[in-house]
Amino acid sequence: MTTQGTPIRILIVDDHPVVRDGLRGSLERDATFTVTAEAADGEEAVALYRAHTADVVLMDLRMPRMGGVEATRRLMELDPACRILVLTTYDTDSDVVGALAAGATGYLLKDTSREELIRAVRSAADGQSVLSPAVTSRVLNQVRGKPRGPLSERELEVLRLIAEGNTNRQVAGKLVISQATVKTHLLHIYEKLGVNDRAAAVGEAHKRQLLP
Known part of the structure; x- marks a missing residue:
């Protein structure tokens, strides 16, 4: 829960209704979480965040109209204190770098266990960065100067x-x-x-x- 003892408010952003339903069900089994809104794309996410300010935004990346990276950028411009936790199936270098550069607090893959997801949401709500192991290795390779491919x-x-x-x-x-x-x-x-x-x-x- 937040410092006021109220549940952590979550905005789920994913273009698949089944995924949103599954995430809502998994999270709201824990009384310390409440899903305040669901968005099917980045554009809707920005509008809903204005109406239902969330403590954590669970953000997919590849969606119609507006993707997760652009939505993250827009939300950070709207509220620099916004906590955005990317939850996606994609872990390419460009996806990871793009999301983190846009201001995402963390980056998880959708094969993450429920327990790991819950810990990550709590950490994100506290302002802590959260990266899945696969993403962590990619970020470390960037920092260590892993050779990059030539420009196309x-x-x-x-x-x-x-x-x-x-x-x-x-x-x-x-x-x-x-x-x-x-x-x-x-x-x-x-x-x-x-x-x-x-x-x-x-x-x-x-x-x-x-x-x-």
Whole structure:
């Protein structure tokens, strides 16, 4: 429970009703938790968070309309104290890095046991970071400088346009792709170059002679 003795309020965000029902059932078997709302996508999650401020948001990643990474970013802008615990089936480097960079408090996989989930929700409510073992190893590999793959041709195209001063919208227009796809390419570029922003990516690319 929270410091006031009231149950920890949870907002579940997942595009599969069966998953939401299962999570609600598992969590509310414990009297210290209450599910205040459920959202089927990131856009709905932001709206529901405004109406039902939660102590912890359980966030899926890949959903229609707005995915979990963008929803996490929006929620953090709305409330910097928001505690977001990603719960997904995906554990690729880009998913993990994207979610944590957006502000997620923790990252769990859906094969997590009920006991581990409950501990993670309590920890997230207390502001503690929670990572599944598989995710922890990926983060450690990032920190230790595990060799990253080369940039793809499309990623190089995006990086060249960024280096020329184009915005995400302009890059999307020139390559005939969505802005969301541009952001995804940028996350992959940051990951592969070991940087955190556009300027650093361009600088590192010049060092590696990836740009003219």
